[in-house]
Amino acid sequence: MGKKDITSNLYALFHPDAVAVIGASENESKLGFHVMKSLTQGSFSGRIMPINPGAKKIMGLRAYPAVGDCEEPVDLAIIVVPARWVPGIFEECAKKGVRGIVLITAGFKEIEDAAGGENQKHIADLANRAAIPVIGPNTFGMVNLHRDLNATFTPEFSGVGKGAISLVSQSGGAAHLLSFMAMRENVRMSKIIGLGNRLNVDFAQILPFLVEDPDTRVIALYLEGLDDPRKLKETAEAFRGRKPVIAFKTGESEVGDRASQSHTGSLAGKHEIYWGALKQAGIFPTKDFHSLLDLAKTLAVCPFPQNNGVAVLTAQAGPGMAACDVCEREGLEIVQFSTETQATVNGLLPPLALRTNPIDLGPAWYDSDALRGIIQAVMDDDAVASIILIMMFASANRMIVPNLMPLLLDWQQKKPVVTCLVAPPGIWDEHVMALEEAGAIVNIPTPERAAKAMAALYRYAKMING
Amino acid sequence: MGKKDITSNLYALFHPDAVAVIGASENESKLGFHVMKSLTQGSFSGRIMPINPGAKKIMGLRAYPAVGDCEEPVDLAIIVVPARWVPGIFEECAKKGVRGIVLITAGFKEIEDAAGGENQKHIADLANRAAIPVIGPNTFGMVNLHRDLNATFTPEFSGVGKGAISLVSQSGGAAHLLSFMAMRENVRMSKIIGLGNRLNVDFAQILPFLVEDPDTRVIALYLEGLDDPRKLKETAEAFRGRKPVIAFKTGESEVGDRASQSHTGSLAGKHEIYWGALKQAGIFPTKDFHSLLDLAKTLAVCPFPQNNGVAVLTAQAGPGMAACDVCEREGLEIVQFSTETQATVNGLLPPLALRTNPIDLGPAWYDSDALRGIIQAVMDDDAVASIILIMMFASANRMIVPNLMPLLLDWQQKKPVVTCLVAPPGIWDEHVMALEEAGAIVNIPTPERAAKAMAALYRYAKMING
Numbered sequence: 026m027g028k029k030d031i032t033s034n035l036y037a038l039f040h041p042d043a044v045a046v047i048g049a050s051e052n053e054s055k056l057g058f059h060v061m062k063s064l065t066q067g068s069f070s071g072r073i074m075p076i077n078p079g080a081k082k083i084m085g086l087r088a089y090p091a092v093g094d095c096e097e098p099v100d101l102a103i104i105v106v107p108a109r110w111v112p113g114i115f116e117e118c119a120k121k122g123v124r125g126i127v128l129i130t131a132g133f134k135e136i137e138d139a140a141g142g143e144n145q146k147h148i149a150d151l152a153n154r155a156a157i158p159v160i161g162p163n164t165f166g167m168v169n170l171h172r173d174l175n176a177t178f179t180p181e182f183s184g185v186g187k188g189a190i191s192l193v194s195q196s197g198g199a200a201h202l203l204s205f206m207a208m209r210e211n212v213r214m215s216k217i218i219g220l221g222n223r224l225n226v227d228f229a230q231i232l233p234f235l236v237e238d239p240d241t242r243v244i245a246l247y248l249e250g251l252d253d254p255r256k257l258k259e260t261a262e263a264f265r266g267r268k269p270v271i272a273f274k275t276g277e278s279e280v281g282d283r284a285s286q287s288h289t290g291s292l293a294g295k296h297e298i299y300w301g302a303l304k305q306a307g308i309f310p311t312k313d314f315h316s317l318l319d320l321a322k323t324l325a326v327c328p329f330p331q332n333n334g335v336a337v338l339t340a341q342a343g344p345g346m347a348a349c350d351v352c353e354r355e356g357l358e359i360v361q362f363s364t365e366t367q368a369t370v371n372g373l374l375p376p377l378a379l380r381t382n383p384i385d386l387g388p389a390w391y392d393s394d395a396l397r398g399i400i401q402a403v404m405d406d407d408a409v410a411s412i413i414l415i416m417m418f419a420s421a422n423r424m425i426v427p428n429l430m431p432l433l434l435d436w437q438q439k440k441p442v443v444t445c446l447v448a449p450p451g452i453w454d455e456h457v458m459a460l461e462e463a464g465a466i467v468n469i470p471t472p473e474r475a476a477k478a479m480a481a482l483y484r485y486a487k488m489i490n491g
Numbered sequence: 492m493g494k495k496d497i498t499s500n501l502y503a504l505f506h507p508d509a510v511a512v513i514g515a516s517e518n519e520s521k522l523g524f525h526v527m528k529s530l531t532q533g534s535f536s537g538r539i540m541p542i543n544p545g546a547k548k549i550m551g552l553r554a555y556p557a558v559g560d561c562e563e564p565v566d567l568a569i570i571v572v573p574a575r576w577v578p579g580i581f582e583e584c585a586k587k588g589v590r591g592i593v594l595i596t597a598g599f600k601e602i603e604d605a606a607g608g609e610n611q612k613h614i615a616d617l618a619n620r621a622a623i624p625v626i627g628p629n630t631f632g633m634v635n636l637h638r639d640l641n642a643t644f645t646p647e648f649s650g651v652g653k654g655a656i657s658l659v660s661q662s663g664g665a666a667h668l669l670s671f672m673a674m675r676e677n678v679r680m681s682k683i684i685g686l687g688n689r690l691n692v693d694f695a696q697i698l699p700f701l702v703e704d705p706d707t708r709v710i711a712l713y714l715e716g717l718d719d720p721r722k723l724k725e726t727a728e729a730f731r732g733r734k735p736v737i738a739f740k741t742g743e744s745e746v747g748d749r750a751s752q753s754h755t756g757s758l759a760g761k762h763e764i765y766w767g768a769l770k771q772a773g774i775f776p777t778k779d780f781h782s783l784l785d786l787a788k789t790l791a792v793c794p795f796p797q798n799n800g801v802a803v804l805t806a807q808a809g810p811g812m813a814a815c816d817v818c819e820r821e822g823l824e825i826v827q828f829s830t831e832t833q834a835t836v837n838g839l840l841p842p843l844a845l846r847t848n849p850i851d852l853g854p855a856w857y858d859s860d861a862l863r864g865i866i867q868a869v870m871d872d873d874a875v876a877s878i879i880l881i882m883m884f885a886s887a888n889r890m891i892v893p894n895l896m897p898l899l900l901d902w903q904q905k906k907p908v909v910t911c912l913v914a915p916p917g918i919w920d921e922h923v924m925a926l927e928e929a930g931a932i933v934n935i936p937t938p939e940r941a942a943k944a945m946a947a948l949y950r951y952a953k954m955i956n957g
Contacts, residue, residue, distance in 0.1 A: 056887065059886065135843070137843045138843070179887060181885045181914075194809070196810075196812075197807060198808060198809040198811075200809075202937070205883065206913075206936070206937070275812035275815075276812050276816070314810075340664070341668075343665035344662075377601070377603045417671065447672075450650075471780050
C-alpha cells in the first residue's frame with residue numbers, strides 16, 4: 026500500500042460518520058476538552074466517541090478506555106495525547122480500521138531534537154502501511170463546514186459561514202486569523218485545513234482531493250516554505266485552470282525566512298524561484314491576508330472578465346475615486362460607454378452629475394427607477410467587461426440595497442460584479458448578506474480592496490487563459 | 492469683519508448650547524427628519540429647536556415658524572431647506588445672532604449652472620459680513636463626539652467611539668465610509684467634519700482650530716482637490732509638528748481627476764506638486780482608507796520610535812512572518828536583542844522555539860509568567876525602539892489578553908507598542924477594547940496593517956524631526 030490508498034481514504038477523513046477523540050477530557054486546561062467542545066457544540070450529526078482510560082463519560086457521552094474498545098467502526102480519530110504515546114495509538118487505530126487521523130499532538134519534526142524527526146518518520150511508516158491519511162502532526166486540525174465537522178481545538182471555527190472556499194494552511198495562526206477575518210467579512214468557506222508537519226498529507230495529496238471535491242470551488246493556500254516545490258508544481262500543473270488556486274506566502278524577508286525554517290522544519294527561501302514555478306503551474310500569488318480572502322471570495326462567485334474594461338458606478342464620488350485610482354494602477358481600464366449607454370445614462374442623470382465612466386449615482390440616489398436603469402444599461406454595455414458598484418448607506422437611505430436586489434438577483438453575475446456596499450455595523454447587513462448568499466454579488470468592505478479584487482480576477486483569468 | 496471673526500466663532504459652532512434645525516420634518520423622506528433623529532437620539536444635552544412654519548411640534552419638541560421666533564439665543568443653525576431659500580435664512584440667522592451654521596443644502600458651486608456659483612458667492616458675503624462660520628454647503632454636516640453633538644443627516648455617526656482623532660473630509664462618502672470602518676475597528680474619534688463646498692470654512696480655517704482643540708490629538712484629512720494648495724501649505728507650516736496631520740488623497744488617476752473636478756468644483760490634478768508642498772508643511776501622506784485610520788489610531792496613542800529598530804513578538808509564527816515581511820519592506824529593522832535580553836528569553840523559552848527577533852511566543856503560550864517575562868525583557872531592551880505584538884486567540888486560550896493586561900497597562904507606551912490581538916468576532920474583544928481605551932495598546936486587525944502602521948509612525952517621526 027502507498028500514497029494512492031492514503032489519498033483514497035481522504036474522503037472518509039473529511040466525511041466521517043463516527044469520530045473518536047483520543048485524549049478527550051473534561052479538564053478545561055487540556056486541548057482534549059476544546060476538541061470535544063468543537064465537535065459537540067456544532068451540529069455534527071455523526072457519532073462522537075471520547076477515548077480516555079480514566080473516564081466513564083465525557084460531556085455526557087460514553088467514554089471508552091481505548092479506540093479498540095469502541096463496538097462500532099471509527100472513521101476519524103482525533104489525537105491529542107502526548108507524542109510518546111502516539112506510535113502505540115497509531116497501531117491501535119490501524120487495527121481498528123480507522124480511515125483517517127487528525128494528529129493535533131506536537132513534538133515531532135518541528136523540534137530541534139533529532140528524535141522528533143525520527144519519531145515522525147516512525148509514525149509515518151505506521152500510517153502509510155495502514156493507508157491512513159494523517160492531518161498533522163502539530164496542527165490545530167481541520168474543519169469541513171459542509172459536514173458541520175469541526176475537528177480542531179477551536180470551537181469558534183464553526184462560526185465561519187458555509188461556502189465554496191477551501192483554505193489549506195501551513196500555519197495554524199494564519200488559518201485562525203483568516204477564519205476570524207472571514208467571520209467578520211462574510212467570507213464563506215468549505216474546508217479549513219491545517220497541514221501541520223505534513224506526515225503523509227501534503228499539498229500533493231490535498232490539492233487533487235479538493236479539485237475533485239464538489240463542495241470546493243476555490244482553493245486558497247497559505248504557504249511558508251515548501252519541502253518540495255517541484256512536487257507542488259507538478260501536482261498543480263495537472264489540474265491547471267480546473268479550479269482556481271491562489272496563495273499567500275510569507276517568509277520572504279530575511280528574518281521571516283529564519284522564522285519559517287524553525288517553525289515548520291523546512292526552508293522558506295528561494296521564493297522568487299518558487300513563485301516562478303508556482304505561477305507556471307497556475308497558482309496565483311496574492312500579497313496579504315486581506316487580498317487572499319478578497320480574491321478567493323471573488324473567484325468563488327464571479328465569472329472571468331473578457332478584458333480589462335471596467336465600469337465604476339458609485340453613489341459617492343470620494344470612495345469611487347479611490348476605486349478608480351486603484352483600477353488604473355492595477356491595470357484595469359475605465360472604459361468609455363457605448364453611445365447608446367451614454368444616452369440612457371444622460372436621460373436618467375441631470376447634467377450636473379458625472380455621467381461618463383465613473384458614474385456618480387448621487388443625483389439618482391432617491392430615484393430607484395433611475396438608479397436601476399443606469400446600472401442595467403451599464404451591465405448591458407458590450408464595452409464593459411466588469412462592474413464595480415460602490416454605495417455607502419445608512420438610515421436616511423436604508424432602502425437602497427433592497428431596491429437594487431431584484432436587478433442584481435436577475436443579473437446573476439453575467440459579467441463580474443464586485444460591490445462595496447457599506448453601512449454602519451450590524452444594521453442592514455442582512456440584505457447585503459442575502460445578495461452574497463444568492464451569489465448575486467461579492468461585497469468587499471473598502472473601495473480600494475474591491476478594485477484590487479477585480480484587478481486580481483482579471484489578472485488571474487489572463488494567467489490561466491493567456 | 493472678516494475671516495478672523497469667523498474663526499473665532501468656530502468654537503461656538505462645535506460647542507453649541509442651542510441648536511435650531513431649519514427644515515426640520517417628521518416626514519422620513521426628508522433630510523430634515525434624519526437631522527432631527529441624529530440630534531435627538533444621541534445624548535446631546537443642549538436645546539434643540541425644530542424650525543418649520545407648518546408644524547407645531549416635531550418629534551415631541553416645540554417647533555418655531557422661523558429662527559427669529561425662538562425666544563432664546565441660537566448658537567448653531569443646521570439648514571436643510573432648498574437652495575433658493577438659503578439667502579433669506581442666512582439673513583434671519585444673522586439678525587438672530589446665530590454663531591455658526593451647518594448648511595447641508597446642495598445646489599451651489601458644485602452644479603454646472605453658473606447660477607450655483609453666484610448664489611454661493613452671495614451667501615458667502617452674507618455669512619462673512621455677519622462673521623458666521625459655515626460648514627458646507629453640500630455637506631452631510633459635522634459631529635463633535637465630545638459634545639455628543641451629531642449635526643448630520645446620519646444618526647449612525649453617534650455610534651463612533653469618543654476619542655482623539657478629528658477627521659476633516661472633502662467627501663461625504665469618504666467620511667461615512669471611514670466612520671463606519673472606525674465603528675467596526677474601534678477607532679475612536681473627536682470630530683467628523685464634512686467641509687462640502689467650503690463657503691468660508693476651509694482647511695485654512697479648520698486646521699488652526701483643531702490644532703488648538705484640546706479634544707483633538709491627531710488630524711486626519713481626506714482630500715480630493717484643493718482650490719488653493721499654497722494656503723493649506725502655509726496654514727499647516729505654521730503649526731508643523733505641533734499635532735500630527737495625515738492625509739489620504741484620491742483623484743490621482745486620470746478619470747479620478749475628472750470625477751473630482753465635477754464633484755467638488757475644484758481641480759484634483761497636479762498631485763505630485765501638491766504632495767511635495769504638503770509634505771514640506773508636515774502633512775503626511777497615507778495610501779488608502781485603511782492606512783489613514785490605522786496611522787491616525789497609532790499616532791493618537793504611541794510616542795515616536797527613537798529609530799527604526801523593531802521587535803516582533805508573535806504567538807503564532809505565520810502571522811508574525813507576515814509582519815516581518817512588511818517591516819523589512821517598509822524600512823523597519825528587526826533588531827538584534829542585547830545579550831542580557833537574549834539570556835532572559837533563552838531562560839524562558841525552550842530551545843525548540845525561535846528565541847531571537849522575531850520571537851515565537853508559542854511555547855510560552857500557557858505560561859503567563861514566561862510570556863510576561865519575555866515581553867518585559869524586550870520592552871526594556873535599549874536596542875528595541877518599537878514593539879509589534881501579535882496573538883490570535885480563541886476559547887482554548889481566552890485568558891491570554893487578561894493575563895497580559897497588567898503588564899501592558901503598566902508599560903503605558905513607554906516605547907510604541909502596536910498589537911494585532913485577534914479573536915473571533917464579539918467574544919473577548921472587551922479586554923482588547925479596555926486596553927485600547929486605557930491608551931495601553933493600539934490594536935490593528937491584521938499583522939501586515941499593524942506593521943505598516945508602525946513603519947508609518949517611524950516615517951512620520953522622521954519627516955517631522957528630520
